[in-house]
Amino acid sequence: MFESKGGVLLIGGLGFFALALVSNALVPVQMYRDLPEQRTEELVNANLMYQFEDLSRRFPESFEKYYGKPTREQAAEALALGRRVYVAEGCWHCHSQYVRPVSNESRRWGAVSATWEYQNELQRPVMFGTRRVGPDLSREGGRRSNDWHAAHFFDPGSVSEGSPMPPYRWFFDGSAQRPNRRGLAIMAYVQWLGSWLESYPYYEAYQPLPRLEDAP
Amino acid sequence: MTHTAWAEATGSDRDLVDRRLVAWYFVAALVYLGFSLLGGLLMALQLVRANPLQGIELLSPGRWRMIHTNAVAYGFLANSFLGALHWAIPRLTLRPVLSRWFSWFIFAAWQVVVLATAGGILLGHAQGLEWGETPTWIDPLALAGLLLVAVNFLAPITAARGPLYVSSWYFMAAFVWTLLTYAMGNFLPEYFVPGTSGGAIAGLFIHDLVGLFVTPLGWGLMYYFVPILLKKPIWSHGLSLVGFWGLAFFYPLNGIHHFLYTPIPMFLQYGAVIATVAVELVVATVLVNFFGTVWGAGRLALANLPLRWFYTGMVLYFITCFQCALQVTLTFQAVIHFTDWVVGHAHLVMFGVFSMWIFGIMTHLFPRLLDRPWYSNRLAEWHFWASTVGIVVMFTDLGLAGMFQGYYWAALLPWEASVDGSYPFWLVRLLAGLVIIFGQLCFVVNLVATWRNRGHV
Numbered sequence: 001m002f003e004s005k006g007g008v009l010l011i012g013g014l015g016f017f018a019l020a021l022v023s024n025a026l027v028p029v030q031m032y033r034d035l036p037e038q039r040t041e042e043l044v045n046a047n048l049m050y051q052f053e054d055l056s057r058r059f060p061e062s063f064e065k066y067y068g069k070p071t072r073e074q075a076a077e078a079l080a081l082g083r084r085v086y087v088a089e090g091c092w093h094c095h096s097q098y099v100r101p102v103s104n105e106s107r108r109w110g111a112v113s114a115t116w117e118y119q120n121e122l123q124r125p126v127m128f129g130t131r132r133v134g135p136d137l138s139r140e141g142g143r144r145s146n147d148w149h150a151a152h153f154f155d156p157g158s159v160s161e162g163s164p165m166p167p168y169r170w171f172f173d174g175s176a177q178r179p180n181r182r183g184l185a186i187m188a189y190v191q192w193l194g195s196w197l198e199s200y201p202y203y204e205a206y207q208p209l210p211r212l213e214d215a216p
Numbered sequence: 217m218t219h220t221a222w223a224e225a226t227g228s229d230r231d232l233v234d235r236r237l238v239a240w241y242f243v244a245a246l247v248y249l250g251f252s253l254l255g256g257l258l259m260a261l262q263l264v265r266a267n268p269l270q271g272i273e274l275l276s277p278g279r280w281r282m283i284h285t286n287a288v289a290y291g292f293l294a295n296s297f298l299g300a301l302h303w304a305i306p307r308l309t310l311r312p313v314l315s316r317w318f319s320w321f322i323f324a325a326w327q328v329v330v331l332a333t334a335g336g337i338l339l340g341h342a343q344g345l346e347w348g349e350t351p352t353w354i355d356p357l358a359l360a361g362l363l364l365v366a367v368n369f370l371a372p373i374t375a376a377r378g379p380l381y382v383s384s385w386y387f388m389a390a391f392v393w394t395l396l397t398y399a400m401g402n403f404l405p406e407y408f409v410p411g412t413s414g415g416a417i418a419g420l421f422i423h424d425l426v427g428l429f430v431t432p433l434g435w436g437l438m439y440y441f442v443p444i445l446l447k448k449p450i451w452s453h454g455l456s457l458v459g460f461w462g463l464a465f466f467y468p469l470n471g472i473h474h475f476l477y478t479p480i481p482m483f484l485q486y487g488a489v490i491a492t493v494a495v496e497l498v499v500a501t502v503l504v505n506f507f508g509t510v511w512g513a514g515r516l517a518l519a520n521l522p523l524r525w526f527y528t529g530m531v532l533y534f535i536t537c538f539q540c541a542l543q544v545t546l547t548f549q550a551v552i553h554f555t556d557w558v559v560g561h562a563h564l565v566m567f568g569v570f571s572m573w574i575f576g577i578m579t580h581l582f583p584r585l586l587d588r589p590w591y592s593n594r595l596a597e598w599h600f601w602a603s604t605v606g607i608v609v610m611f612t613d614l615g616l617a618g619m620f621q622g623y624y625w626a627a628l629l630p631w632e633a634s635v636d637g638s639y640p641f642w643l644v645r646l647l648a649g650l651v652i653i654f655g656q657l658c659f660v661v662n663l664v665a666t667w668r669n670r671g672h673v
Binding site: 002003004005008009011012013014016017019020021023024025027028029031032035037085087088089090091092093094096098100101102103104105107108113114115117118119120121123124125126127128129130131132133134135157160161162163164166167168169170 | 262263264265267270271273276277278279281282340341342343344345346373374379380385388389391392393396397400404405406407409410411412413414415416417418419420424428457460461464465468469471472474475477478479480481484487488549550551553554555556558559621622625626627628631632635636
């Protein structure tokens with residue numbers, strides 16, 4: 001059996017592969033079956049609408065041109081497009097979207113990531129990410145203003161000195177004041193990230209760890 | 217083995233092996249390697265803020281980052297393996313592949329798949345699956361291609377009578393696994409399974425692509441070429457069996473170790489960690505087997521360039537496994553996950569091990585494919601040394617960078633601290649990358665000169 005064609009093909013090739021698929025993939029699928037997948041429209045919340053309306057006021061011409069009125073439907077569309085841009089540009093190879101329960105991450109970013117946060121259309125495939133050249137983005141919403149994001153995407157170095165993040169000029173019609181359809185979408189998307197949570201620490205509110213000798 | 221030795225001695229493989237096809241697969245592989253290196257170079261320049269081509273949509277570093285990894289997997293490794301298999305399988309089985317015409321068709325179809333993937337990613341159609349960014353509309357095509365490959369090669373293997381040699385086990389299983397892995401990874405997380413469980417499948421995919429596509433083909437080819445070049449049999453048949461079945465059983469169970477500390481259920485994470493420790497032991501048995509084989513012939517392995525490539529790759533494989541033993545622990549993960557340590561590890565496996573084996577195979581085969589010796593042995597040596605020095609510097613550098621980054625983050629320093637602190641490491645990585653690129657240029661120059669050197673016999 002161990003050296004026969006049938007053994008190699010059926011047991012090694014098919015059998016063990018199936019075993020792994022069942023134990024490592026179908027088990028979690030079963031475990032989370034009571035958390036149904038949310039559609040994009042269901043993800044539009046008050047925080048996102050606030051940001052979306054803010055975009056329409058800050059960039060009135062661009063917004064009017066590309067999205068018209070800041071309705072919930074338009075917000076859902078922007079969210080979906082923003083997510084496509086996030087994938088297409090490989091943002092997820094420089095930014096993660098999960099806060100781990102170790103390494104003081106919850107002090108930096110907020111609540112440790114939980115499964116329910118990922119049970120939606122925009123996390124199919126999931127955007128855990130692999131590398132953090134830039135910070136985790138799963139609690140990015142509301143952290144920065146839309147102006148900041150526009151300036152940052154147009155030229156990261158202008159607001160974050162020496163940033164290695166590439167500039168995304170093609171999200172704009174020539175200047176940081178005029179984001180295009182994709183530019184507005186990616187901003188809506190990053191403002192949405194984490195918007196489902198009550199609160200999380202902002203950078204300004206950062207408490208550096210107390211030095212050991214100062215601790216009581 | 218005796219069959220192969222016989223074919224080698226009598227040269228009767230002429231009707232078995234389509235040498236032009238093998239050569240073209242290798243050439244295609246090297247072309248994609250070139251593109252991949254350019255993508256890596258662009259990202260390396262971006263990180264040290266010296267990218268001269270900023271602000272151009274088609275040169276978006278993020279997109280080229282994906283081309284970098286995809287071109288390596290589907291362009292360089294897949295084409296090299298297919299070329300080497302077109303050499304090894306007919307000689308192992310003493311039977312030609314299913315059909316010569318069919319083989320050329322597959323060759324052309326696969327290049328369409330790879331080029332379309334690159335084009336799709338460049339135009340912003342990437343799929344959000346790491347190492348499977350192949351745009352969704354190409355996935356069915358790629359899958360069909362893999363199926364044809366399997367049929368074409370399984371024909372001679374299943375028709376061969378008598379006991380199967382180790383390499384054939386690996387090849388057979390790899391054809392099944394690659395197909396299944398590709399289907400699982402590209403369809404389930406995209407269309408059916410969202411979120412955390414989808415992440416578990418993505419973990420299986422990325423890991424199986426290494427463990428069930430690259431690894432078995434790589435090992436299978438080593439089991440084929442090493443004994444031929446050393447002119448002695450593999451040290452222990454028992455260890456070969458342990459290696460194969462250990463890989464088959466444990467490797468597929470590892471995937472979730474890519475996402476430790478995620479919301480994926482903790483018991484599954486522990487399971488993946490334990491299975492990974494098992495895989496390390498399995499890999500150790502395989503390495504012991506190969507070092508047992510070379511025992512007593514070390515001088516030959518140093519003097520003969522293809523063998524030197526093979527065994528350098530194995531030493532680096534051992535280091536990879538050592539890294540793995542550390543990084544699979546939850547303790548270590550807390551520090552190095554998401555850092556450049558992981559990037560260094562990935563380069564060490566893909567370049568330091570499997571690419572080295574492929575370069576060894578190419579160095580061995582090109583003279584046989586073209587019926588003439590290498591134009592320059594010195595260039596071949598430069599290729600070896602630049603690649604070796606480059607990758608050793610790179611993985612050491614990135615490993616260190618990763619530890620620094622991990623501790624900067626844990627110390628809750630502002631984010632810039634980790635970026636600024638990485639700068640010197642990124643600079644060294646850029647230089648190491650340039651050395652690697654230089655090595656590959658030596659190889660290409662040597663190859664072109666050899667190819668054009670028709671008068672020489």
